[in-house]
Amino acid sequence: MIQHMVMFQFRETLNDETWSMVEQGASKLSKEIPGILGMQMGRDFSGRGRGFNVGLTVQFVNREALAAYGPHPAHQSYVEHLRQLGMEDLIVIDFETEGNV
DSSP states (O other), X not given: OEEEEEEEEESSOXXXXXXXXHHHHHHHHHHHSTTEEEEEEEEOOSSXXXXXXXXXXXXXXXXXXXXXXXXXXXXXXXXXXXXXXXXXXXXXXXXXXXXOO
């Protein structure tokens, strides 16, 4: 299984209305893009994110599904929507898991 982890940095603290739009957009991706096994998203509550205030993990069936996700029109549209909502930066890491640690 492939794990795709993203940390987002927004200009300002997300109010509940904006957060709802961020979440709704993410949930649509798992319905529109093949190869997604699961997705979790949340706001940082600890303050340890060094300015990154939203985390996302997406689980894919394989590397090919991850490769298809990036350029997918639904994903590209969502990223643009995040920019319009105030996303300034992000960090991405992808790794493969074969079992639990």
